[in-house]
Amino acid sequence: MSLATPPRRRKRIKDVRCPAVGGLPDDIYHMLHHSFVEILRMRRSIESADARIDESMKAANESWDVLKRLRHDRI
Numbered sequence: 001m002s003l004a005t006p007p008r009r010r011k012r013i014k015d016v017r018c019p020a021v022g023g024l025p026d027d028i029y030h031m032l033h034h035s036f037v038e039i040l041r042m043r044r045s046i047e048s049a050d051a052r053i054d055e056s057m058k059a060a061n062e063s064w065d066v067l068k069r070l071r072h073d074r075i
Helices: 026-074
Strands: none
Touching: none
């Protein structure tokens, strides 16, 4: 048995709680919770897509610069 501290558990989307809403029936609260979770999933998906687009643009620009330097060195 290891004495090392266990890895920190990352909060999953399903663990996120819908903000407290008083006086609503359970079925409506659960529907709101599922909608909230789906919105968070979409938001994270959009954020990760944006990050990938930024990385791709950076790689394309770096490739363009390398090709430009190669052309310049040939002349």
